[in-house]
Amino acid sequence: MMRLYDYVLSPSCYKVRLMAALAGVSLELRPVDFHPGAEHRGPELLSLNPAGSLPILVDGDLVLTESSAILVYLAGKAASQWLGRASPVDAAREQQWLSFSSRLTTSLGSARLHEMLLRPGDIGALQAAGIAALRELEAGLVEQRLQGRAFLVANAPTVADIACFPYVALAPDGGISLDPYPAIRLWSRALRALPGFIEMPGIHRLHELKPEPLLEPGVV
Amino acid sequence: MTDDTASAQAMTDEWYPVGLISQLDKTGRQTALMGEPIVVAHDADGQALVTGHNGRRLPVKLRYGHVWSSLGTPKKDIFAIPEADQPGRRFVDVGVVRVRCSPLRAVENFLDIAHFPFVHTDVLGAEPHTEVLNYTAEIRPDVDEVWATEVKFYQPQASKSASGGITTEYMYRVPAPTCSVLYKTCPPRPTEWDVITLFVQPLAEDLCDVWPWMALFDDETAMTDLIHFQQMIFLQDRSILENQVPRLLPLDPGMEIPTRADLTSIAYRRWLKRHNYTYGAQLVAR
Amino acid sequence: MRSDTTGFWTPVALSADVLAGTVIPARVSAGIIALWRSQSGHVAASADRCPHRGMSLSHGFVRGEALSCIYHGWSYGQDGRCVRIPAHPGLTPPETIRVTTYAVRESDGIVWVAEGTPASDPPSLAGWIPLRTLTVEADREAIETAAGASASADGLLETTRADERLCLLLSPSQQVRTGMQTVTHVLVADGCLPPVRIAASRSAERLRRMAETAAEKGRLP
Structure with missing residues (x-):
């Protein structure tokens, strides 16, 4: 499985998670303590990506940085449309x-x-x-x-x-x-509204896409 | 902004979080406390040092992963969290998030469960499980704190370690005007409570730095996962907090409409008013 | 806008920009309002503030014929009455819980919101079709200078200054944090083809730059 070095609040990492979700690709997420720990500037991550940026995608021997390149790779592999x-x-x-x-x-x-x-x-x-x-x-x-x-x-x-x-x-x-x-x-x-769309913190769910639930007291 | 000096004074003598102990350095963190620029650093001997306007030394305490300070003369110690001394817990410094809102609005949002299905969708809540069942909220006279107990809510993913939905039980506590402690069902140890806090540093009446912190029984989950889970939750709240009108917390009962689900908020607002804790509040409709 | 003694219509958005089942923020003299279109296509406008905890309703969502607050899901009908409080599923919300509403009209592809009680209908835009809405960081005067023409009492201004023939429908200029701002709807002659419309869109951008440059110069001491 492809491994994504990921930070939950990073919009660039979210691009990769979103593309993978829309393309139906499973990712193994490796959370990086970007804030407050600054782990992306630590020795392990710098050896993968000297630029000290996220995301980083590892697929076997292949190491990709820069989110646009990773998007092109995911789409090319799994969703060429x-x-x-x-x-x-x-x-x-x-x-x-x-x-x-x-x-x-x-x-x-x-x-x-x-x-x-x-x-x-x-x-x-x-x-x-x-x-x-x-x-x-x-x-x-x-x-x-x-x-x-x-x-x-x-x-x-x-x-x-x-x-x-x-x-x-x-x-x-x-x-x-x-x-x-x-x-x-x-x-x-x-x-x-695309099928398979996922959110990140700061982007709320489009609740209108779901029908109004029938509310009855005591459903909890 | 209020320039009511009596209200400013009541909150001036309280303790506030101003930084992480783990991030103290010589250069210092340039920040602010209730409008006054301050610097949080350590001195040559590694002692924490908080400096205010014109180089005046401010009181300092190190507690719960954070550096605490005050612009005034605190009359009592920082509130106790006995669980912080309990063996076996893991302490999680979640880090700072800045929010353009009243520090009191940030605390009030933390005390609220009814927003879970809409703001923390499929994590802390989900439709159709929106009902807030009766619970108890009070100002406890012996400790002079706001407490809410027997708060129950259905949660699809109550914590990082949770697998599947559970009805979670909560207790909330407000021991200081900009701090709240949440006690929450602890799946690995049914007899204990997980402790999740929200420490809020008031930079101005409508601007704050929020420092979530946790003391959990969880030996499985990686520290970074724990941090990210809590950051995710708080960042879902941030866009709400920055879009409430007015920015200041209205203490005039005519300004906003609470229901039975808001008993904790009602008690919190009453307690703030009683103590003149009104930095970040709006007393009359404007 | 033409201001008679009782009120006036403010053009707030293009009809095409308010999809069924969505809510958007819109600007009137009183500030931001929540403009929404129900699933069945009915447009409504209300104050942009949920009376429960002050959250902006234009951040909310529309299900069926009701507008809901994103914070706690409180829902409001087109008449402004609260119809649902999800925390209390068995409760019929008391009549006193409501949001202020505004009268709305849709004509010639524009959504108009009443400020006060206008005595007449919104102006006719016959011969023109709406292209897009631009926010200009300048007041009406700067836009008139850039366009080389004056706006009518209805806020309509015709210009060929930036090559293409355009009609600008100007909302009242407003003071915002960054200075004066004018929401401007750009109209083109009915029946013109896509290449002309694209050229018109670019012309409108050029006019905006000219107006903002003029306003910027005006601000210098």
């Missing part, structure tokens, strides 16, 4: 948004770590960069919708959507409102 390879345009768009997703990490992600786990940073600059990235994503999604596509590459989700979704959904953790972005809201909801 998640790769936007139908045309050169799709392949290029997918790459574009995978690259873009790292800007979400450095802006929205860093704002979140600052506001929530007290990591250093210029919060004003991080939030401004986050808002610029959200506006870019919103514009891209509007154009996709105008062409009849609900997701970033096509009318079906790809690894690009999974790469962008977590930091966007958790932007409010870093003090950045999602209220001004209707297209992002629709896209986010479409992803959250």
Whole structure:
């Protein structure tokens, strides 16, 4: 089984957990004490990934770092429909948004770590960069919708959507409102309603997907 | 913000968590306590040192994995948690999480079980098991603490070590205005209680650092798993706490509508009012 | 907005952006409200605060014909009355538990919320169709300057300043934490094709940049 070096509050690790859940791949989770223990900067983890970042995926002899690469690997192995390879345009768009997703990490992600786990940073600059990235994503999604596509590459989700979704959904953790972005809201909801979707802390269950339970006293 | 000095004074003389003992260093943690910038460090001899405005030395105590301090002159010791001295327990420093909310709202949320099915879905609660059965909540005059007992709730995954759903029994205790201790069914030892605490450091009236801490009977689960489980639970609460209006805890009974399920919260608010513990509270509707 | 003595309509969202069975936050003069569409398609608006513990209702969820709070699942009907308290399944919530509601109208693809009691209907947008909603970090005046045109009493403004022919439907500008903000609905001529719509969306972004740059300069001493 593939082993994921994982931190429960990391949106980048969540990308991998989410992709695996949607693709039906089982992962062995190896929890890393990122906070407060800083285990990702300890000798064992640094020998696997000198960059000191999470996630790390180990599959036999293969060691992969960088969440976008791991998403491509999982999809390629188990769910190739998640790769936007139908045309050169799709392949290029997918790459574009995978690259873009790292800007979400450095802006929205860093704002979140600052506001929530007290990591250093210029919060004003991080939030401004986050808002610029959200506006870019919103514009891209509007154009996709105008062409009849609900997701970033096509009318079906790809690894690009999974790469962008977590930091966007958790932007409010870093003090950045999602209220001004209707297209992002629709896209986010479409992803959250996918069969097999799993949450992470900060992303609530879509309770409306479940019917109202018949409540009777004493069912406890 | 309230500038009511009497209320500020009542809470000034209390102890608050300001850092983890395990993370004390020479550089120090630059933080704040009730609006005053403070530094939490250790000196050349390894002694914990908390410094306030203009370099004034603040009182220091080391207890329950954390460094505690106060801006005033505490009249009593930090509240006792006898279980912290019980052999066989594992102590878990969960680490800090900052929340843009009143420290009192953070504590009140910790005392609430009715939100479990909606906020901690499939972990601490799940529909249709939403009913809150009758329980007892009181201000105990002998110890001057808020207590809730015989609290029962169905939980799909009550703890990291739990496999499958169980009806969990809880007791809640509020021994200090921004601290709460939860006693919870301990699956490996039915005669004991697991202890889960929420220690809240008030940075400002609408901003706090939350330090969860646990003393558990669990020899099986890896420490990191225990930390992650509790961080997961608290981070599910954080987005709720940052979206309550008003940010300050309303003590005016007309502002919010409690039901029988909120008896602990009612007792907590009454106790806060009685003691003038109103830093982070809103007394009249604004 | 045209403000008669009794009230006015504020355009808060595109109909297409409020899916059945969802709730979104929307901005009116009084602040944020919860705008939701029931499963059967009925749009309703209420105060964005659950009276139980003050949680924002726009973070909640919609099941059937009721809006529920994400915190404890308290549910409210379109008339604002609390219909369900999950912690007490046997209890019929007392009539006194309710949220303030607002009158809502849907016309020409826009959701309008009444502030006060408007004497007339929302303005007609005949000939235009809604494209998207943009939040502009600038006041109405800066947008008018950027567009080179003035808005009508209904908040409508037609411009070709950024190449494409656009109609902007401006909500009243509001003071927020970061400065002035104007929720702007972008409309295009009915019947235009996707490439024109995409160009119009880009033109609207360009106008926003121009308005925000102008507002930024205006803020400098």
